Amino acid sequence: xxxxxxxxxxxxxxxxxxxxxxxxxxLQDLEKNQPAAQDVKLTATLKSATRLxxxxxxxxxxxxxxxxxxxxxxIGSDSTxxxxxxxxxxxxxxxxxxxxxxxxxxxKPVEQxxxxxxxxxxxxxxxxxxxxVSRFTYLENKYGTNMAAKLIAGKIWKGMSSEMVRDxxxxxxxxxxxxxxxxxxEEWIYKSSWLYIENDFLVEWGPIRN
Numbered sequence: 724x725x726x727x728x729x730x731x732x733x734x735x736x737x738x739x740x741x742x743x744x745x746x747x748x749x750l751q752d753l754e755k756n757q758p759a760a761q762d763v764k765l766t767a768t769l770k771s772a773t774r775l776x777x778x779x780x781x782x783x784x785x786x787x788x789x790x791x792x793x794x795x796x797x798i799g800s801d802s803t804x805x806x807x808x809x810x811x812x813x814x815x816x817x818x819x820x821x822x823x824x825x826x827x828x829x830x831k832p833v834e835q836x837x838x839x840x841x842x843x844x845x846x847x848x849x850x851x852x853x854x855x856v857s858r859f860t861y862l863e864n865k866y867g868t869n870m871a872a873k874l875i876a877g878k879i880w881k882g883m884s885s886e887m888v889r890d891x892x893x894x895x896x897x898x899x900x901x902x903x904x905x906x907x908x909e910e911w912i913y914k915s916s917w918l919y920i921e922n923d924f925l926v927e928w929g930p931i932r933n
Contacts, residue, residue: 765797767805767821779804779815786814795821862890885909885923892918 772791777784789795789809795816799806804815862871866887873880874891883891888911895911895918902908911918912931919927 764827766794766824766827767797767807768824769793769795769816769821771820773816773820775807775809775812775814775816776804777814779806784814786812789816794824797823865890879918879925879928881925881927883925885920885925888918888920888925 769789769791773789775786775789776782777786787809793809795805795807795809797805797807798813800818803818805818805821807814807816859871859875862874865871866874870887874887877891879888879891892913895913897912899910899912900907907922909920911920915931916928917931918925
């Protein structure tokens with residue numbers, strides 16, 4: 724009976740040790756498989772005011788005096804110095820002047836690749852775009868690129884031909900024509916504007932007053 728109890732006790736110990744080993748392995752795996760988006764931020768709090776050196780081997784390279792109680796970000800250390808960042812300045816302080824704080828794990832948001840959004844163009848829009856392109860091509864072949872860009876934008880100017888006016892604004896709603904002394908005077912009426920054309924060239928224009 725005594726031997727049986729001893730055997731059971733030894734078996735329990737072996738199972739417990741194996742379980743602990745398995746747990747250690749699991750923890751190690753979890754540590755290895757931690758996402759790279761997690762960073763550990765190390766900080767230290769100053770016990771007393773201390774100098775921030777630009778070079779740790781040059782005690783005359785003082786950048787500034789950091790007040791007591793200030794918190795600095797620690798990016799490295801050796802047996803004597805801490806390599807720190809304070810506000811916007813980076814340098815070295817004496818290790819004995821600071822107390823290390825508990826490390827803080829910062830999790831960065833994982834960037835997700837966004838699928839490119841495909842713009843869906845409806846059939847009427849496609850037809851309108853095709854008409855716009857074909858119209859610009861027509862005007863470009865007729866007047867050149869610069870002039871076609873002005874006309875496609877609906878611009879008018881003094882001295883442009885009546886044909887250009889039609890290509891820019893379209894057909895007028897009404898034309899009042901007067902012929903005399905070898906001069907052809909025309910008043911082209913649009914929805915909200917009138918244009919005065921003399922011998923096929925634009926001379927003046929203005930708004931229609933109701």
